[in-house]
Amino acid sequence: MWHLSEEKKTPIYQQIIEQIIGYIQDGTLKPGDRLPAERKLATYYQVNRSTVVHALDELVSLGWVLRRQGSGTIVNEGNWGRSTAPRVDWRRLFTQELHPNEPFLEKVQELLNDPAAIDLFSGELPLGLIPDFRFPSYTWEELLLEEKKQSPLGYRPLQQVICQRVKSEQKIDISSNQVLITSGAQQAMFLLLQVMLQSGDSVAIEDPSFLYSLPIFASAGVKLYGVEMDQEGMRIDKLEQLILTKKIKLIILNPTFQNPTGTTMSKRRRNELIELSRKYQLPIVEDEVFSELTFNKVPPSLKELAPHQVIHLGSLSKIFGSSIKIGWIVADQDLIQRLSEAKQMMDFSISIFPQVIAHTALTDPQFEKNQADLVTALNERAQAFLEESSVIAKDWDISKIDGGIYVYLTWRHQHLTRKDWEIFFREKVVIAPSFLFSNDTMAMRVNYTRMTAHMRQQFFLKLHRISKELRRK
Ligand SMILES: Cc1ncc(COP(=O)(O)O)c(C=O)c1O
Secondary structure (H helix, E strand, O other): OOOOOOOOOOOHHHHHHHHHHHHHHOOOOOOOOEOOOHHHHHHHHOOOHHHHHHHHHHHHHHOOEEEEOOOEEEEOOOOOOOOOOOOOOHHHHOOOOOOOOOHHHHHHHHHHOOOOOEEOOOOOOOHHHOOOOOOOOOOHHHHHHHHOOEEOOEEHHHHHHHHHHHHHHHOOOOOHHHEEEEOHHHHHHHHHHHHHOOOOOEEEEEEOOHHHHOOHHHHOOOEEEEEEEEOOEEOHHHHHHHHHHHOEEEEEEOOOOOOOOOOOOOHHHHHHHHHHHHHOOOOEEEEOOOOOOEOOOOOOOHHHHOOOOEEEEEEOHHHHOOOOOOEEEEOOHHHHHHHHHHHHHOOOOOOHHHHHHHHHHHHOOOHHHHHHHHHHHHHHHHHHHHHHHHHHOOOEEEOOOOEOOEEEEEEOOOOOOOHHHHHHHHOOEEOEEHHHOOOOOOEEEEEHHHOOHHHHHHHHHHHHHHHHHHHHO
């Protein structure tokens, strides 16, 4: 392993660097592995010790390895916030293995183009419920002047508005240099993976979780481990077992109105989670894209409970739809700085247009009222859904709806296979079965907000028919 087989023109120390980076990238060397001692490496490579020292010094400064007094050179375990170099493996992203054609999703895409289909699959509010606002009437020159208000962290007026909202809604005491504007929460997640993790690292998430359906983790070579949930959210005993067996580097969760189950983590569980993350010194990413769509008071955010241990993500997509692709990361200033550098390196700068529009939407004098009306409308739809669901309640266990956009229905009877779910296509009802988010095949995610009274009636009629047929199987 420790020899250079090919003759190359590049200096030997550089070839050694490339080889070691290659071993780390392909997993031959894992985070925490120890490299042979300098003298031994010099013997293996048949070079002077100073050449090896030179190569290792470079690898240290690049962040690939660490030198520890008394324990030699080890592969960096990916301390968070260390590296800003993007490490996306685009080749992996496009391999078949990462994009297996999920036949169910192909059929979903087809049906979503059919006007007769009932779309309870999409993760957005229906158009009729999205708060309306007037577009700003800027001249071109005025827009160019707005452009001058862009900083590496985003369009300053928007950053300030978001900072104020996060402060008042999440009770988090922050300043605007702790807020980075991104193109949606998904881009925020992508940046965090690039900066905080190495290929081969492991992350704990909820099981089920919408994160399973995102290719960004596999493309970064990051392994996802699901942690069982109950009514109070992620189970802390199971999480601790995982931390002890899988060298978890980061915990990512969606504690409020979780996608797909709709579950909200209890306050007690939040405190236990924080305690555990402190015990093992693990950072937490809390993805809070639904927390504003709440019917009652929600428990304090994880960021509020442990400001320095938690990275907070938000987005406007769940209120305004994904046409305004604006999200944000709230974290300590030095991590925000690194994320912003990584964002610039990847040329992920966001155009001024969506930012000006988002700013206009959030500062519209009607916005607070519109948002309150939206929550009232969602609550009405949720209550109507729960009342009308009695016709299928003996077949499906139905989750509570305290906010957010999803309700989770679990089949009460025999084991269902993936194939069984195709029955929904016949009725043109598009839902998201749990196997898209987990190994589980017994439940489905339904976006209840998309149904008017008439659609609900149709849905329950169809679901009643489907359930009868499923029971006979
Ligand atoms: C829990 C959660 N986080 C993040 C996202 C992505 O949000 P955005 O559209 O802002 O990228 C979604 C979208 O489905 C989501 O459900």
